[in-house]
Amino acid sequence: MRIVFAGTPEFAVPPLQMLLGTGHRIVAVYTQPDRPAGRGRKLTPSPVKQVATAHHIPVFQPPTLKAEEDQAQLRALEPDVLVVVAYGLILPKAVLEIPRLGCVNIHASLLPRWRGAAPIQRSVLAGDAETGITLMYIEPRLDAGPMLYKKTCRIARLETAGELHDRLAQLGAEALAEILPDLETGNIRPEIQDEAQVTYAAKLEKAEAVLDWTLPALELERRVRAFNPWPVAETQWRDTTLRVWLAEALDETARAAPGTVLDRERTLDVATGQGVLRLLEVQLPGAKRVAARDFLNAYSLKTERLGRPA
Template sequence: MKIVFAGTPEFAVPTLEMLLESPHDVCAVYTQPDRPAGRGWKLKPSPVKEVAQSRGVSVYQPVTLKDPEEQERLRSFKADLMVVVAYGLILPQPILEIPRLGCVNVHASLLPRWRGAAPIQRAILAGDETTGITIMKVEPRLDAGPMLHKKICRIAPLETAGELHDRLARLGAEALAEVLPAIEAGTVRLEVQDETQVTYAAKLEKHEARLDWNMPAVELERRVRAFNPWPVAETSYRGQTLRIWRAESLDEPASAEPGTLLERDRTLDVATGQGVLRLLEVQLPGGKRMSAQAFLNAHPVKLERLG
């Protein structure tokens, strides 16, 4: 098949690489325009663009696909299929009608659960034990198209959003590879999503990272995991912002007011609304990420409050 690929972040890279290694012809790659990044605020290409250029594939970066000229250019490729992975632009109906076999999307959840922008983080926040990949047909409504294929994976204890992201990125490539032959043969079976089971994964906001120590330790642990690597859970410590990269909940009663650092040998434990949260990796402003033990060596803990 002739395939147009549309994707932008690191999550999309394994699927693009799989297609480039396959017998199919990736005739064009669409990705978001370069964005300013880093201290110098220089324009930085997306991970998808870097891979495509390294393999000699033509890259297109329109600001919108509603422009008739952009639609005509896409039509000129005479593509059989368009594959979309975290592209970041809405595909208008005329675009969806251009490829002979339509457009399919690789989505990081088991639809209809967690439609939207942050399915990986919201699954961890909700305490889901499993997640996975759904390959679906793209429709104008957000992540609402009929499903072609699913692959399930368990969420490991203490697994962060970053770690789960990397596993699901690889799983997405595997899932698409499995269903491509049926798409090409026209034998794929479509399953309509159950609208009564829909949940939405809202975009993460930075203010969500501030921990409320009145919450149970189990929920605080999920927040630490879900917000790693962004926006990173945080609290205040002696007038500074303390970022918490890793933590685990302890099934024991809290013996002090929520937010109190407990005086214990070699562990950084915090009383919560229900249970104790053990901080495993933290970071102070201007410093490096460090283990709790390294933190305690430099900052002996007294019975004091966080937050």
């Protein structure tokens, strides 16, 4: 098949690399325009562009695909299929009609659960026991197209969104490899999504990362996991911000007020609205991430209150 691949971030790299190892021809890669990155704000190519360039694949970076000249360019490539993975642009109806076999998207959830921008983080926040990858045809509505294939995985105890992201990226590549033969022959039966089962994964907001110590410890643990590596859970400590990278809910109770650091040796345990949250890895502004036991070598927090004053 003649394949056009559209993707931008690291999540899209494993499926692209998988396609490079097949007998199919990747005739072009579409990705977001280079963006400023790093302290020097130097224009930096996307991870997908870096892989495509290394393999001498033509790269196109239109700011949108609404312009007729950009659509004509894609049409001239005569793609059999357009594979889309976290591309970051909305595809107009005219673009969806170009590939002979349609446009296939890799989505990081078990649709129709968690349509939208942040399915990995929202599944962790919700305490889902499992998640996975859904391959679907793209249609104009958000993540609402007919489903082609699903691949499921368990969410591990204390697994962060970042760790789950990396596993799902690989799972997406595996799922795409498994469905390619049927896609090519047309031996595929799309399944319409059940609209009654739809949930939406809203974009993450930085304000969500501020820990509310009146919440149960288990919910706070999920927030810490879901917001690692971005935006990172945080709490106020004295006159500064303490970021919390890793934490674990303990199956015990505490009589102290929520946010109180318990009087314990070598552990950073905090009373919550229900239960105790053990902070495992923390970070102060301008400093490195450190294990809580190392942090306690430099600071004493016993009986102090974390969080903003009521």
